[in-house]
Every structure is written in structure tokens, then in C-alpha cells.
Amino acid sequence: MKRIADLSVFVSVVKAGSLSEASNDLGLSVASISKYISRIEQELGVRVLVRNARGLRLTSEGQALYVRVDTLLSQLNKAIAYVSACRDIPRGVLKVSSTIGLGRNRIAPLVSEFSKLYPDVTVQLSLGDRYVDMVLDDVDVAISIGAPEDTSLVAKRLMSNPCCVCASPAYLKGRKAPRHPKDLKRHDCLILDCHGSFKDQWRLEDEYGGQHHVKVSGNLITDNSETLREWALKGYGVALKSRWDIAEHLDRGELVQLMPRYRAPDLDFYMVYAGRDLLPAKTRAFITFLEENLERLKQPITDPVKA
Amino acid sequence: MKRIADLSVFVSVVKAGSLSEASNDLGLSVASISKYISRIEQELGVRVLVRNARGLRLTSEGQALYVRVDTLLSQLNKAIAYVSACRDIPRGVLKVSSTIGLGRNRIAPLVSEFSKLYPDVTVQLSLGDRYVDMVLDDVDVAISIGAPEDTSLVAKRLMSNPCCVCASPAYLKGRKAPRHPKDLKRHDCLILDCHGSFKDQWRLEDEYGGQHHVKVSGNLITDNSETLREWALKGYGVALKSRWDIAEHLDRGELVQLMPRYRAPDLDFYMVYAGRDLLPAKTRAFITFLEENLERLKQPITDPVKA
DNA sequence: GCGCGGCTTTGCGGTGCTCGAAAAGGCGCG
DNA sequence: CGCGCCTTTTCGAGCACCGCAAAGCCGCGC
Structure with missing residues (x-):
């Protein structure tokens, strides 16, 4: 039969x-x-x-x-x-993953709002800076830094995320602040364990477009960008951070930007999801919701713990 | 889908x-x-x-x-x-219909035996001399007198069923017994309502093969062959009955055959079922069971009520 | 870095299925 | 006996489905 x-x-x-x-x-x-x-x-x-x-x-x-x-x-x-x-009616469980910083401060509030708009959708927000495999992990929409290589995925840039090299005044005290990328070799650099591979190759661009590759080194490695920030704040080393992430600390002088004339490449935020076709309504709804609320994402971060 | x-x-x-x-x-x-x-x-x-x-x-x-x-x-x-x-395993409800005389005396006992052989089959035996529509009525196997015209059905002759004209001594008392088919016109004939049409056209064949058609008449009509027999026994008229049906009465002299040199055409018993293909196992089992026990069907009838 | 192996997808051609229209057959009714 | 209603059969066109083979993708190991 x-x-x-x-x-x-x-x-x-x-x-x-x-x-x-x-x-x-x-x-x-x-x-x-x-x-x-x-x-x-x-x-x-x-x-x-x-x-x-x-x-x-x-x-x-x-x-x-x-x-x-x-x-x-x-x-x-x-x-x-x-x-x-499910193609037309948003409902069911929507799994969203996000990097920790943005997730806690921007995505989470939006998610709760979204949830109110679509009561039949249960949003499951998982935060983490480790690599998210859209296939093996159970994720409908991922907000990540940088677009994945997987060509079967769609990555939409949410916002620009310029980076800078920084350190705390405490760290700099008694040290000679780097003036040129190659000076970083002599510093303790805080290294992000990103997607399983260490981000110890820093690329910096000078005012005239010249590219400077430095393989930095240090004794502290983490896959958690907030931990990296904490370490930087406590003076454990030089960090390559997104400006967005440390804006308030720069404002308050808790961190200072080093070598401002050398720009690190942007690590923009992307919204990643699996393909354009056959998306369930819940996912499409969330995607458009995020796009419609892009402006609110871009406002500088305020740590909710301290706020 | x-x-x-x-x-x-x-x-x-x-x-x-x-x-x-x-x-x-x-x-x-x-x-x-x-x-x-x-x-x-x-x-x-x-x-x-x-x-x-x-x-x-x-x-x-x-x-x-x-x-x-x-x-x-x-x-x-x-x-x-x-x-x-169900194609291979006999089970479920098997609906059998039969004429009353044969049904009560021969089919019913065989059915109970069959039921013991196949405990998963529930046999539903319905007796009646009225016409059975294999399609509209709910019948798997019908035992009928004469084969139906429906070409989609399979009819297997179970046994020959010679008929004779008969009456009771009580009826004949004071009457002149018929000596020739045309004499029947002057007698009260008991008429069978068979398949909705009255069997009032009697065909008789003489010793030399000559055919004699007589349209008989009478005031008593029934669709129940046993009632017809009762009427004949009680002297209400002349009946055309199967010998098989009245064997014991002839033996005991309760009925006497009239015009023995004129034979009525056989009304043979047939086993009728719907098609040879796609029969469920229960039906095939019953058919073969009946064929294997044909000899026991053929023994002369003994009214179980009187036995 | 590059080929290998495992995984899925895509393109292709042949087979077989499934469709509707039309013809055929059965049956009841007038 | 023809008509109408029902089902089945036949037939040809079109399509769906199959397996094969090639391609794309990824991770692994040399």
C-alpha cells in the first residue's frame, strides 16, 4: 500500500x-x-x-x-x-542563539517583546560565544559575529561592529603603550577562542590602507567575550574588542583605546538562518521583527547588571 | 500529500x-x-x-x-x-444464507462443525426461501435452488434435486387423482412465491421427452417451502416439491406422488458466491468444507423437529 | 595544502503508472 | 426492447518515479 x-x-x-x-x-x-x-x-x-x-x-x-x-x-x-x-501561522518553538554580549543586552529584551506579539511561539534563547552549527545544533536563527562559511545558510548583516585594541590603565601603568602593531608582540594579549580556533592573528590597517598582521601571544584564552572584557578591565592584558562591547568602559576611562590610527577589521553582527525557502512562519516573523527593530539594537550597550 | x-x-x-x-x-x-x-x-x-x-x-x-x-x-x-x-487466514464474520429446508437439516449442522474447525470465524447463517441478492444483501455464500442469472457470481451445483407432483391422501380422498398434466387445471395447486415471481407454470416431461406446460392455479401462495409442505400434508392441495424435501413423507405414505411418469425439471441446489478471485480465506474454507462434505448433504432429509 | 571519502543534491533517460475519454457490458424500468 | 444508470475495460498521452552518474560540500589525514 x-x-x-x-x-x-x-x-x-x-x-x-x-x-x-x-x-x-x-x-x-x-x-x-x-x-x-x-x-x-x-x-x-x-x-x-x-x-x-x-x-x-x-x-x-x-x-x-x-x-x-x-x-x-x-x-x-x-x-x-x-x-x-506552520508555513503560515507562527507557532511552535523558535530557537535563537546569540553571542553573549548582544544577547543579554539587546536580543533578550526584543525576544520577550516578540514573544508577546506571538503568543503561540515559544522562544528558546541560548547565549554563547562558541561556534554554533546550524545543522547539528538546534537553532532556527543565530546572531553571530561574522558570517559563517556554510553556503547553505543565509547571513544578513545586522549592524557594523568596529573593533579596537584596548587595555586598562592599570595594565598600561609602568608599560610602554604600543604605538605600532609590531609592538603588540611584546605585550600580554588576551586571546579569544572563537569557533574552536584561537584568534591570535590580529590584522590592523593603518591610515593609508596598509595591512599589518601580527601573531600575538598571551597566557589567557577564553571563548567567552565577556570574560575577555573582564580580564581587560582587570589589567590582565591587551584585548581586541568590538567598540560596541566596551563603549561604556571607554567613556568612563576604564579602558583606553590603543593605536587609534590602526583599525582592526570590523566583526559585524550577522543574523544567520537556514535558507530562504521553506522557512516556517515563526522564523520569518522573528527575522522581520529583528529587521524592523534594528535601530534599537544599535544603541550603545549598557550593562544591565550595573544599570 | x-x-x-x-x-x-x-x-x-x-x-x-x-x-x-x-x-x-x-x-x-x-x-x-x-x-x-x-x-x-x-x-x-x-x-x-x-x-x-x-x-x-x-x-x-x-x-x-x-x-x-x-x-x-x-x-x-x-x-x-x-x-x-484475511486473504490467507480464515477469520471474521462469514455470512451464509440457505433455503430453509436444506438449511435447517443439513447446512446448520455442517456450519456448527465448520465453526469448530475455524474458531476465528463467526458464521452467521440466515435461512429463507426468498431471493437473496448477493450484492445488496450481506451474504458471502448462498445455498439456493437454481443458479442465479447474475454473471458476476459463481454457482456450483451441490446436488441434484429432482421434483415431483404430490398430494396427501386426505386431499385425494373423494377427488380423482390427476393422470395427465392438464388434469392439474382442475385441482387446487399450492404455489411457491419464488424470488418474487409466482411459480405457477409447471413443466412436466413425459416418458418420451414430450414437454407439458401447465399454468396451475390455487388460493394458497407462500414463499416458504416448508409451509408449502405443511399445506400439502394437511391436504390443502397439490404441490410441486423436491423429492429430497418430502422423502420421509413419501416413505410414510403421508404424501403420495402423482403422475410418476411425468417428471418435473430438477431444481438443483447451488452454492453461490461472488467471484473466484479475491475471496477471503474464510469463504474459501467454507466452500471447500462444503464440497468435502457433499455426501452428507445428500442423505435424505429427516426433520430434526421430529427426530 | 590537497586529495580522499562520506554525505547530499542534481541532471538524465527509461520504465511504468495514472489520468480522462470513450466504448462496452449489466441491470432495472417503462 | 430501448433507455438510463451504473460499473468496468481499453487506449493513448503525459507525468512521476526510479537508479545511475556527476557534482557540490565538508571534514579528515597525509
Whole structure:
């Protein structure tokens, strides 16, 4: 038994009471319906409908088939309809992952708002700076720094995220602040463990477009960007951080930018999701919601713990 | 969603964990399976399996589909398997109809025996001399007098059933017994209402093959052959009865055969069932059972009420 | 860095299925 | 006996589905 349609036609015929009646209901030719029934009987090896010019009758096998299959088919259709409706009706569990900094401060509030707009959607927000595999991990939308290489994914840039080299005054005290990228070699650099590979290759661009690659080194490595910030604040070393992430600390002088004439490449925020087609409504809703609230994402960070 | 196979493949893929694994289980090429999944997603409009070179993951819609469909499909398969098994395993309700005389005396005992042989078969024996429509009425096997005209039915002759004209001594007292078919016109004839049409055309054949048609008349008509017999026994008229039916009465002299040199055409017993193909095992079992016990059917009748 | 192997997808051609229209057959009714 | 209603059969066109083979993608190991 390969086709649902066979059983479906059978059920319809039983309900209609004749092939020609069912033909109207189903929009199939009578000839087709006759062949459907015949095929069922061939496959089962048992007559289910005794039919001749005078009318139809269910055999007891047909009766047995009918009562079992009728409810099962309608349940099956309901199940299919439910899933199919997810294309148009936002509902179900939406899994969002985000980097920690942005997540805690910007995404989380937006998520709670989104959740109010779509009460049938349960948002599951997971924060972390480690690499997120959209396939293996269970994520519908990921907000990440930098676009993934995976070509099957769609990455939309949410906002620019310029970076800078910085350190705390405490660290700089008694040290000679670097004036040139190559000076970094003599400093304790705080290294981000990003996507499993250490970010110890810093690229800096001078005012004239010259590229300077430095392989930095240090004894502290973390995959958590907030920890990196903490370390920098406590004077453990020189960090390459996004300005957005440390704006308030720069303002308050808790961190100072080093070598302002050398720009680190932007590590922009991206919204990543799997393909443009076949997205469920919940995901599309979230994506457009995020795009519509882009402005609120861009406001400088304020640590909620201290606020 | 037209094909059960689509969903079935989907479930298998989820269980197997990869297309290639499922390919082994199902005996389909990987390419085919890939197209199955794609087709499901196109039909539903929602991605159910995120898949790339690194592995598979159910989306939450896929998860919803899987949990719903898995059990439904197995139930559906069970239902189909149950009905399909009826081809080989005798079980279920078997509806048998029979003429009253033979039914009470011969078929009923055989039915009870049959029922012991096949405990999973419930036999529903319905007795009556009225016409049985194999299609509209709910009958698997009919034992009838004479073969039906319906060409879609199979009629197997069970045994010969010679007939004779008879009356009781009480009726004949003071009357002149008929010596020739045309004499019947002057007698009260008991008429059988057979299949809705009155059997008032009696055909008799003389020793030399000559055919004599007589339209008889009388005031008593019944569709019940036993009632006809009772009437004849009570002397209400002349009856055309099967010898088999009245053997004991002839033996005891309660009825006497009239015009023994004129033979009425045989009204043989037939076993009628719907087609040779697609018969469920229960019906085939009953048919062969009846054929194997033909000899016991042929023994002369003994009214169980009087025995 | 580069090829290898495993995974999925895509393109292709042939087979077989499924469709509707039309013809055929059965049956009841007038 | 023809008419109307029902189902089945036949037939040709079109499409769906299959497996094969090639391609794309990724991670691993040399």
C-alpha cells in the first residue's frame, strides 16, 4: 500500500455510496475511482467492495478496513495540516542563539517583546560565544559575529561592529603603550577562542590602507567575550574588542583605546538562518521583527547588571 | 500529500539518522530518498529535515510531524496487514444464507462443525426461501435452488434435486387423482412465491421427452417451502416439491406422488458466491468444507423437529 | 595544502503508472 | 426492447518515479 490516496478514495466511496457520487466529491473520473478500488483489492488480495450495476456493498473485510482507516486517515491529515500550517501561522518553538554580549543586552529584551506579539511561539534563547552549527545544533536563527562559511545558510548583516585594541590603565601603568602593531608582540594579549580556533592573528590597517598582521601571544584564552572584557578591565592584558562591547568602559576611562590610527577589521553582527525557502512562519516573523527593530539594537550597550 | 511512502520514508530516515543509512534499510537509492524528503517539504511548505554533509537534524516542525505520523503509520500498516491477512487466514464474520429446508437439516449442522474447525470465524447463517441478492444483501455464500442469472457470481451445483407432483391422501380422498398434466387445471395447486415471481407454470416431461406446460392455479401462495409442505400434508392441495424435501413423507405414505411418469425439471441446489478471485480465506474454507462434505448433504432429509 | 571519502543534491533517460475519454457490458424500468 | 444508470475495460498521452552518474560540500589525514 503505497498511496494514501487509494485509501482516501476508498473511504470517500464508502461515504458517498457509489463510485459516481464519489466522482463528484473527489473531482476524479469514475474510471479512475474504479481503478483505485481495484488496486486496493489487488494489493490486499481481498475484495472490499462488492459492486455491480445495482449498488455497492462493503464486505466484512471492507468494513474492517473502513472503520480502522477512516479515523487514521483523518488524524493523518490533521497532522499534516498542522505541520503544513506552520508555513503560515507562527507557532511552535523558535530557537535563537546569540553571542553573549548582544544577547543579554539587546536580543533578550526584543525576544520577550516578540514573544508577546506571538503568543503561540515559544522562544528558546541560548547565549554563547562558541561556534554554533546550524545543522547539528538546534537553532532556527543565530546572531553571530561574522558570517559563517556554510553556503547553505543565509547571513544578513545586522549592524557594523568596529573593533579596537584596548587595555586598562592599570595594565598600561609602568608599560610602554604600543604605538605600532609590531609592538603588540611584546605585550600580554588576551586571546579569544572563537569557533574552536584561537584568534591570535590580529590584522590592523593603518591610515593609508596598509595591512599589518601580527601573531600575538598571551597566557589567557577564553571563548567567552565577556570574560575577555573582564580580564581587560582587570589589567590582565591587551584585548581586541568590538567598540560596541566596551563603549561604556571607554567613556568612563576604564579602558583606553590603543593605536587609534590602526583599525582592526570590523566583526559585524550577522543574523544567520537556514535558507530562504521553506522557512516556517515563526522564523520569518522573528527575522522581520529583528529587521524592523534594528535601530534599537544599535544603541550603545549598557550593562544591565550595573544599570 | 498523496503517498504513504513519502511519510514512511521520512520516518525511516529519521530513525536511521541519515539518508544513506535509510537507503540500506529501505532498498532505495539515496537519490530517491533525497527526492522523497524534498517532495515532502515542497508539499508541506516547511523544512522538516535540515541536512548537509555533516548530518541531519529534525526541525521542530519535522519533530512534530515525526511524532504524530510515526504511530499513525504503524497503526495504518497494522490495519492494512489485518485486512490483507484475511486473504490467507480464515477469520471474521462469514455470512451464509440457505433455503430453509436444506438449511435447517443439513447446512446448520455442517456450519456448527465448520465453526469448530475455524474458531476465528463467526458464521452467521440466515435461512429463507426468498431471493437473496448477493450484492445488496450481506451474504458471502448462498445455498439456493437454481443458479442465479447474475454473471458476476459463481454457482456450483451441490446436488441434484429432482421434483415431483404430490398430494396427501386426505386431499385425494373423494377427488380423482390427476393422470395427465392438464388434469392439474382442475385441482387446487399450492404455489411457491419464488424470488418474487409466482411459480405457477409447471413443466412436466413425459416418458418420451414430450414437454407439458401447465399454468396451475390455487388460493394458497407462500414463499416458504416448508409451509408449502405443511399445506400439502394437511391436504390443502397439490404441490410441486423436491423429492429430497418430502422423502420421509413419501416413505410414510403421508404424501403420495402423482403422475410418476411425468417428471418435473430438477431444481438443483447451488452454492453461490461472488467471484473466484479475491475471496477471503474464510469463504474459501467454507466452500471447500462444503464440497468435502457433499455426501452428507445428500442423505435424505429427516426433520430434526421430529427426530 | 590537497586529495580522499562520506554525505547530499542534481541532471538524465527509461520504465511504468495514472489520468480522462470513450466504448462496452449489466441491470432495472417503462 | 430501448433507455438510463451504473460499473468496468481499453487506449493513448503525459507525468512521476526510479537508479545511475556527476557534482557540490565538508571534514579528515597525509
